[in-house]
Amino acid sequence: MFAGRRRLVFPIGAVLLILYLGYKLSVRRPEAGLWPEAQHPLHVNPKVLNDEDYFWRQIPTQYPVPPQSMRAFPQGPPVALPKIQAEFPQETTSDRKLRLQRQAAVRSAFQRCWDAYVKHAWLQDEVTPLSASSKNTFGGWGATLVDSLDTLCIMGLRQEFDEAVTAVAANISFETSSLTEINVFETTIRYLGGFLAAYDLSGDPRLLQKAREVGDMLYVAFDTPNHMPITRWELGRATSGGKQQAAEWALVAEIGSLCMEFTRLSLITNDQKWFSAAENIMLALQKQQMETKLPGLWPISMVALSGGLLPHYGDMYTEAMKTAIKYNFFRPMVPDSADILVSGIARTSTENGKPSVTVETQGQHLVCFAGGMLAIGGKLLNESGHLTTARKLVDGCIWAYENMPLGIMPEVFWMAPCDSDSDCPWDEKKWMQAVLERAGADKYDIDSAADLIKERRLPPGFTDIPDKRYVLRPEAIESVFIMYRTTGDPRLLEAAWAVFEAIQAVTKTDIANSAVADVTVASPAEVRQTDSMESFWMGETLKYFYLVFSEPDLISLDEWVFNTEAHPFRRLLP
Template identity: 50%
Template sequence: MLFARRSYFLPTFILVFLTYVLFSSLPPGADIAYFDHHAGFGSPPPGPPPRPGDRIHYRKQAEQHPVTEYIPLPSTAPSPIPRIQHDFPAESMFARWRRVKKQNAVKNAFKHAWKGYKKHAWLRDELSPLSAEYRETFGGWAATLVDSLDTLVIMGLMDEFEDALEAIEYIDFSTTSATQINVFETNIRYLGGFLGAYDLTDGKYPILLKKAIEVADMIYGAFDTRNRMPQSRWEWTRSALGMGIQPSRNTILAELGSLNMEFTRMTQLTNDPKYFDAIQRITDELETAQTRTSIPGLWPLMVDAHDMEFNDPRYTVGGMADSTYEYLPKEHLMLGARTNQYRRMYDAAMSSIKKHLLFRAMTDDGKDILFPGNIRAKGATIEPQAEHLKCFLGGTVGIGAKVFDRPEELSVARKLTDGCIWAYDIMPTGIMPEILYVSPCKKQDDCEWDDDKWHKDILRRFSKYSQGEEAAQSIIKDNRLPPGVIDIPDSKYMLRPEAIESVFIMYRITGDKELQDAAWRMFRSIDKITHTRYAHAAIRDVRDTHSDQLDYMESFWLAETLKYFYLIFSEPDVVSLDEYVLNTEAHPFKRPLESS
């Protein structure tokens, strides 16, 4: 272990040791609230950040559990992959004018937010868009800057991109004031951000791959455990001091199962097998477990990564699980269809998702829409919870339907996407809340509107089933529930991308202009109420057209949300889904050529 100042070794070692003893009864990360892979994990202690010389710096120690033989990238001949994108016809001059006008509106929103970040939070993780201050939420390594690199390229903001390239030279990934590093978030935002920009610029800027290697080699240290499963909330100072680490018995599914795209791309670009080996071991464990969970085909919300047990009774495709399922068809694409492993896993997952989680929502206009709910055990009643984070599923099912030749599921993908569009359209602000509960249909193929059922579902949800119609009306009024909605326990909008993500993907798959129209409604509604003097802010209540704004702007606003809005109004060959795979943070990785 190297220290910038040798005199700090003893007090630093004592501090780390006492901290470890104090919290050793908790699994790594257990004291940190988790919302999903797109949620902040708290702010650093008040006061100025420590001087770089006062910090421990991570340097690789001799591995305690070295790999004796790496699992190589599959070298078998690739299988043909069906085309994903619609064959778009040439557009008229008038249609192009309208489309570009909308695209420029999105670009202006990005430029406004980027200007505020650059002026008030440069090289910090996030801008606070109301106070013009900053937050350090993801290691203090300029998360918004790195996350936005490929968006700058896509939007043609090359002067700003060049400025960002100069700035990333100053990011030191060997140290942080955080006591734990969230490996998953670091992977998708930082590693993904560098790789996406590198691929999108055809490798023209070597600094991007250099920084990607820095990040990947750093978080690779989290895999040095007895079973080579990563410690997802990595106690990096233990590794830096040559002390052992172990994976947590309470590991979030998404944090375990969503590292494969980025690590696969690292091996493809560097020819270093260690990255692919690391994630392939996880995939093999997940595939083995998939048939023996209490709901075969699905994995529970939490995993005991120490003993690789899957006993948690909760199942969902929402927050804390989402990207594990999202990456099944995407990793198949990243591997050029050289293995059927991800096809098998996707087949099993989709069969179980359709059987156990999907339900049709009852709407007063008779729309045929689907949502994925939650379930606690096989045979239990679906919890009819719609969640903004689950809105990714329409796009994932759409991609799966194309690449795995499952055309019958395109209608499922569209109904899931339409469900999230509906949840936007019914709110006074035109924006879907974080979480809402909806009234499920008794039958998917026969679902006429029923006022009485809606009211009974509301009373049941609020544990007032015996109180009757007057109580139902009071709940509707007090909670401002649109028809079909039975509860809105979290009414915020956090600038999230999942709904526009699926709208974009389904537009590229189908060419349906109605999806572009829906995207424009969504963008105008979001831009109107989130705009601040300095950037854009999350809002407290989507039921209130004059909602309070919140002093948060996560990096995914620039990395994902505005990128997807821009791309749906781009020409279809810009980041074509037949040339790129977008990771869960919307970073585009080049798909391998069939001959490579």
């Protein structure tokens, strides 16, 4: 969520897993939606799928893709893959009652925020949770409305869903934007992903039409000499017929994550152009994977290239995670000596002509999704070590929540690494020394360390908290949800509920929920709420909380895959 968040290197690993599923399961057949009567139509009005009069299809193409270069998505019989979800025992009456009470509390929180959006910001991108107004930060196309469609469906809010779909079909046009420049990545995950998921869940052809309209618009961003997308895209330049060119570099997460939505749109519409455009990116990533300074992983930003052979996504994921596990994850020294991991940042350099790797022991809330990714990868590819690492990463994010004064993890924090992954006793003197080193002090002084800890409000174990905000992020609960579904461990339900209650206690406003400026303060009374509620609060965070407390077969991980914005797409099964 760049304009607020987004992920760095690891989304490519998640995309590789998702596409591994998609490519292995690429035979299309009629599919049931979430509601019993919602069957995907066998025959959709052809104009819905191929409206050549549509505005974005009328834009002159400057760099057409030769027919012989158009890549087709894989065909063939589906393959049965290993199960991802655990086998859940039958609940006791008391456990079921408690779970349903918690699920109802999450649903009530969502309903309250939805009502606020309908009343104060209908058809706008976001509602402002303090001033009860609205703002448009993602094109003015109703980001919260579109992001929430599948959540409405999953939570069984049928009347609200029907009203929302009617409003989308009648009022949202992608021919113009409130912004001069749009973020192609954010538009893809929110709008294209939101429409595709809601269509997969409901079978409503109006949503497929909207998905195709967004897809046609985004496809024009690929009309460049090397057919790589323009990630910060000026719509006016495209509509005026001017020639476009992709930038020399792009954030790897932004271009890599487009593949899921584009592939799904091609599968549903039987039009290969979107898959082909996205495949061009993935082949470039494959070509570079083992040639980077840290072979197996990609840098945060990369030069746009094209070409290559059909990638083997399982192999690409395995190589990426082999390197990530070796270099990115570290065990922090903490007061209770918990055996946890945090995902840091690997930096490469050259010393005396030899490559060197150092790990910045920085944790970020947005990287908490890595645990869930490794859990799914471990299940799909029978990598037991990935499952072990996944649990430690998830426990690390839970630990960071539990050990902050408000029970909420900050955006960015630093911790002192253990000397050994196998034995890591707490050493208060080492912690204080690490606090001073992080602050740039050149010698150890216990009084100076104590002053810094007090001034910066550092709980034991944390050496710095440079970004103290909480902006209603979903990544921690996302991984808790996936870990619960893959293990069935009931302790994760308790952890999820503690996080939900902590977030509600400090972010709830008179009309909705807000981001907060500083989670290091001592009590909720000291919290300063900020007038922002990004669409991912209802599109992701509350959705994952709801699913944690749902029956395991609601959006089963053996039947659905989630995009970067938590929009579930139906897997095509044997």
